[in-house]
Amino acid sequence: MPTPPAVEAISARKTYGDGQAAVVALKDVSVQIGKGEFFTLLGPSGCGKTTLLRLIAGFETPTAGQILLDGNDITADPPNLRPINTVFQNYALFPHLTVAQNVGFGLEMQGRPRREVEETAAEMLALVKLEAMANRRCSQLSGGQQQRVALARALAPRPKVLLLDEPLSALDLKLRKEMQSELKRLQTETGITFIFVTHDQEEALTMSDRIGVMSAGKILQIGSPRDIYTKPANRFVADFIGETNFLSADLSGQTLTLPGGFRIDLTPAQTKGRQGQVTVALRPEQIRPADQGLSATVTQLVYFGTDMHSHARLSDGTEVVARMQTSPSGEAALHEGQAITLGFAPEAIQVLED
Amino acid sequence: MASQAEEIAEAARVRRNWLLSAPALTVLALGALGPLMVVLIYSFLEPGDYSGVRWNFSLDGWFQIFFQRDIFDDTVGLADAHLRIFWRSVKLSLLTTLTTFVFGFPTAWFIATQPRGRRALWLFLITIPFWTNLLIRTFAIMEVIRNQGLLNSALMALGLIEQPLQIMYTDTAVLIGMTYVYLPLMVLPLYASIDRFDFTLIEAAYDLYASRWRVLRRIVLPIVKPGIIAGSILVFVPSLGAYVTPRVLGGGKNMMIGNFIDLQFGQGRNWPLGSALSMLLLLIVGAALLAYVRVSNREGPHG
Ligand SMILES: Nc1ncnc2c1ncn2[C@@H]1O[C@H](COP(=O)(O)OP(=O)(O)O)[C@@H](O)[C@H]1O
Ligand SMILES: [Mg+2]
Numbered sequence: 068m069p070t071p072p073a074v075e076a077i078s079a080r081k082t083y084g085d086g087q088a089a090v091v092a093l094k095d096v097s098v099q100i101g102k103g104e105f106f107t108l109l110g111p112s113g114c115g116k117t118t119l120l121r122l123i124a125g126f127e128t129p130t131a132g133q134i135l136l137d138g139n140d141i142t143a144d145p146p147n148l149r150p151i152n153t154v155f156q157n158y159a160l161f162p163h164l165t166v167a168q169n170v171g172f173g174l175e176m177q178g179r180p181r182r183e184v185e186e187t188a189a190e191m192l193a194l195v196k197l198e199a200m201a202n203r204r205c206s207q208l209s210g211g212q213q214q215r216v217a218l219a220r221a222l223a224p225r226p227k228v229l230l231l232d233e234p235l236s237a238l239d240l241k242l243r244k245e246m247q248s249e250l251k252r253l254q255t256e257t258g259i260t261f262i263f264v265t266h267d268q269e270e271a272l273t274m275s276d277r278i279g280v281m282s283a284g285k286i287l288q289i290g291s292p293r294d295i296y297t298k299p300a301n302r303f304v305a306d307f308i309g310e311t312n313f314l315s316a317d318l319s320g321q322t323l324t325l326p327g328g329f330r331i332d333l334t335p336a337q338t339k340g341r342q343g344q345v346t347v348a349l350r351p352e353q354i355r356p357a358d359q360g361l362s363a364t365v366t367q368l369v370y371f372g373t374d375m376h377s378h379a380r381l382s383d384g385t386e387v388v389a390r391m392q393t394s395p396s397g398e399a400a401l402h403e404g405q406a407i408t409l410g411f412a413p414e415a416i417q418v419l420e421d
Numbered sequence: 422m423a424s425q426a427e428e429i430a431e432a433a434r435v436r437r438n439w440l441l442s443a444p445a446l447t448v449l450a451l452g453a454l455g456p457l458m459v460v461l462i463y464s465f466l467e468p469g470d471y472s473g474v475r476w477n478f479s480l481d482g483w484f485q486i487f488f489q490r491d492i493f494d495d496t497v498g499l500a501d502a503h504l505r506i507f508w509r510s511v512k513l514s515l516l517t518t519l520t521t522f523v524f525g526f527p528t529a530w531f532i533a534t535q536p537r538g539r540r541a542l543w544l545f546l547i548t549i550p551f552w553t554n555l556l557i558r559t560f561a562i563m564e565v566i567r568n569q570g571l572l573n574s575a576l577m578a579l580g581l582i583e584q585p586l587q588i589m590y591t592d593t594a595v596l597i598g599m600t601y602v603y604l605p606l607m608v609l610p611l612y613a614s615i616d617r618f619d620f621t622l623i624e625a626a627y628d629l630y631a632s633r634w635r636v637l638r639r640i641v642l643p644i645v646k647p648g649i650i651a652g653s654i655l656v657f658v659p660s661l662g663a664y665v666t667p668r669v670l671g672g673g674k675n676m677m678i679g680n681f682i683d684l685q686f687g688q689g690r691n692w693p694l695g696s697a698l699s700m701l702l703l704l705i706v707g708a709a710l711l712a713y714v715r716v717s718n719r720e721g722p723h724g
Contacts, residue, residue: 126624146627159625163643173629224630 071138072099073260074123074151074228079132081118092118094284095132100228100262100277105254107263109271110281111307116264119281120230123262125149136227147176152221154231158213160205166216167192167201173224191219194253211242218253228260235270247274268308272296280304297350301420305348312349312387313419318342323416326383327362331413341418348417351376354389356401357410363387365405377401379409457703464696474692482693486701503681510677511705513592513667514660517599518607518653524600525607525652532608533615544612547605555602559669562598563589566670590672598666603659607652614648647717654713658706678702 081093092115100106108116121127122134125146133142141149152173160169171188179187192198195215205213214234221229231250235243251274254261265271271278272292279286280295280303288300299305302313317324318341321332325347352374363379366386370393377389389409401407464482466474489500532543550558565571566588573585588594618641626640627633642649664679671677676684678698685695 124628126628146624147630147632151628153625153628155621155625157619157621159619159621161622161625161640161644172626172631176626176630176632176635220629 070102071135073102073104073137074100074262075133075135075138076119076122077133077135079119079122079129079134081115081122081127082130092284093122093129096284096286097132098279098286098289100260103258103260105251105261105263105274105276107265107271107275107278108281108286109265109268109278109307112266114281115284116266116281117232120153120232120262120264123228124151124153124230150224150226151228151230152224152226154217154221154229154234156232156234156236158205158217160213160216160220162205164205165202166197166205166208169205169216170219170223172220177224187223188219191223194222194256195219195249210238211246214238214246215249218250222253222257222259225257226259228262229254231261231263233264233266235265236267243270250274272308280307282307298417299348299419302346302348305417305419310351310388310390312351312354312385314347314349314381314385314387315383316345316347318345318418323347323418325361326381326385329359329361331416333413333416333418337414337416337418339418346419346421348419349387349411349415351388351390353411353415354387354409355391355411357408360408360410361387363407363409365401365403365407368401368403375401377407379407460696460699464693464700466693468691468693472686472690472692479693482691482695482697485691485694486697506676506678506681509592509675510661510679513595513599513677514657514663516596517603517660518657520596520600521604521607521656522611522649522653525604525611526649528604529608529611529615529648532612533618534620544609547608550602551605555665556669558602559598559666562594562601563670566594566597589670590675592671592675594670595663595667595675595677598670599660599663602666603656606655606659610651610655611645611648614645614651618645650713650717654709657709661706662702 076096076098078095078097079093080091080095083090083092096115096119108119110116118127122129125141125144125148129142133140135141136149136151161172164172167185167188170191171184174184174187189198189201192201195218197212197215197219200208200212200216205216208216214237217234234250235246238246247270250261250263263271263274272295275292277289277291278295279289281287282303288295288304290298295304296308299308299311305311305313314325316326318333318338321335321338322330323333323338323345324330361381363381365377365379367378369376369378373393374390375393377391379387379389381387387409463474465478465480467477467479467481469475485500486503487500488497489503490497528547532540532547535543563570567573568585568587568589572588573582576582577585588597622640622644623636626636631639661677662679663677664683667675667677668680671680682695682698682702685691685698689695
């Protein structure tokens with residue numbers, strides 16, 4: 068028998084309020100999160116990420132559906148009976164306790180002996196490099212330090228799953244980068260399953276083993292960062308993650324006809340049996356000047372240092388952005404108004420679901 | 422040179438500040454310190470024949486608080502009647518503090534968790550009794566608890582009791598009355614501190630394996646403690662000096678310090694004893710406040 072996933076949501080639905088004012092925050096979400104996985108829920112604000120996390124933590128009960136932990140139904144268990152801990156967005160540190168007491172709180176509530184509580188708290192503080200702060204009040208710490216205390220506190224009881232609700236959004240950029248690698252390190256060292264919530268696609272791409280992209284109460288696509296980026300399933304995912312050009316095209320057999328009549332052959336894995344009018348996605352960095360391809364006119368050139376964004380207009384009026392490396396001399400090879408042919412590998416084309 | 426000029430300017434500023442606070446200081450001196458001095462001095466004099474004082478120094482006022490001289494054999498014994506009144510006052514005040522907390526905490530919690538727009542209305546309802554005369558409120562309570570009152574009539578109509586419960590003229594009656602009268606003084610400071618309380622802390626503790634009871638004990642109560650202490654003092658202090666409520670609901674037998682002091686200035690014709698009792702009451706209240714300041718200072722920034 069295969070081991071069950073660490074966390075599983077089965078058709079989890081959550082409706083807030085009732086009657087006219089009812090808000091469906093989650094629409095029958097099903098997802099399986101493996102043991103020891105760094106799983107990220109990514110989506111714009113209000114799409115239901117926090118709600119899903121709160122269902123897993125036990126702060127809310129689903130209107131319908133189930134939550135499983137290691138294959139056991141925990142839907143009806145209160146949070147204090149679930150071996151799942153949360154790192155809150157505002158840290159929620161206990162202001163009347165010291166840093167060490169905060170970190171030891173979970174263990175103390177589990178009824179562990181005092182010595183073990185103190186030792187583990189010290190160990191956890193060492194893990195987040197805050198040994199020196201053990202006897203401070205939380206209000207005396209900086210934002211980044213409070214963040215670490217919140218992490219240590221949630222990790223100390225060795226939960227099966229750690230939930231993190233946009234834990235880095237309150238930090239400035241430099242600190243955020245630092246904490247990103249710190250989080251990744253902690254996850255690898257402890258082997259605990261992390262479910263991480265963010266609306267920052269870059270954060271999701273760099274940290275996760277797998278990403279679930281959410282929109283309007285649904286998970287639209289689940290996959291590795293590479294899959295999500297290179298093979299977005301639909302227009303929302305392609306648009307939300309990275310920059311993309313959308314082109315209307317026509318599929319007949321395996322042959323795709325692009326604006327201006329340029330044709331390429333796709334693989335069956337790419338076309339997924341679709342025929343007729345389709346929308347395809349093409350990442351800007353996959354496009355370069357070539358002999359064969361889309362005929363376009365350069366409309367604007369934007370210099371970014373590392374690369375150059377060339378905006379070009381296709382014959383059907385579609386605006387396309389191509390990201391090209393700057394030449395060593397820094398001299399622009401293109402100029403506005405110039406006719407250009409935009410080439411790309413056939414694999415770069417992603418046929419989107421409607 | 423510059424520093425000398427600064428010093429002069431500073432001195433002028435201090436003088437100006439004193440001048441500015443002169444009206445307040447005058448009011449304080451006349452309104453608070455003056456009467457206090459009168460009472461203090463009276464407590465060290467001899468009682469007059471019918472009332473008032475005779476201007477001879479005497480410690481009898483203070484002595485009589487604790488001891489009494491037997492009329493027949495002139496032996497000195499503890500004034501246990503006085504001590505009983507003291508004990509009842511302290512006991513009833515502590516109990517009032519406790520019951521107002523027991524009823525006030527859930528009330529304050531309820532208000533603090535209402536939508537913001539509706540809280541003002543609830544707070545207003547809580548303070549309505551303040552707009553009513555104390556005597557009327559006390560008579561209202563009497564209407565509820567007397568033998569033919571609402572409570573007893575209802576219980577008898579329901580067949581729960583055969584005989585009316587004798588609540589009037591007992592300590593229980595005084596306790597009920599004082600709890601009712603002083604409840605808002607507990608609710609308001611509690612509300613103020615619960616309002617500032619961050620409710621995600623409850624989720625955090627609940628998430629970290631604390632049972633609901635322990636969330637309350639270990640997280641909520643310690644954090645709202647300043648409100649609990651403030652409310653307790655606001656209730657305890659006036660309870661200790663209560664006059665109207667024990668008079669109306671407790672009858673003549675169940676006196677509290679306030680009634681006893683009143684007695685000395687009236688029928689008792691012993692102004693020095695009344696003054697000494699007043700000073701003692703003030704000392705007890707002062708001690709309670711001092712203890713509070715000590716505790717809150719220790720709890721403050723580090724402990
Ligand atoms: N307690 C609540 N009562 C009513 N509506 C809520 C509540 N919590 C969340 N919602 C609504 O549910 C939707 C999803 O919210 P949330 O899960 O917080 O999204 P996210 O975390 O992705 O920003 C939003 O439309 C939000 O307004
Ligand atoms: Mg959220």
